[in-house]
Amino acid sequence: MTKQQNIVKRIVQKIAHDNEVGARKGVLEDLFNDFNTNRAQVYKFNFIRGIFFGLGSVLGGTVLIAGAIWLLNLTGQFIPGIAGFVDEIVRIVQARH
16 A cells, blocks of 8 residues: 555545544434423533532542541641641640630
8 A cells, every 4th residue: 555545544534433423422412402402401400510519529528638637646647737736726725624
């Protein structure tokens, strides 16, 4: 095969692949439009989904950070800068009682 034939073959394969991808995107778009005829309903669903995603992210991050601090506290290797601050807070709270 010559260099030109290889180039033509690659171009034909690329066009065929792009046509398949375009057809799939078109089918997905048609399915989306068939199932979601009310645009307000789609916006409402996405808004609620975003709220739950945000809450889940915050809760998950809180649990991870709390777990890391708890593990550091168990091992006695609490971060030195924070350890002094926490000790000061504990001392102040105990002094008030």
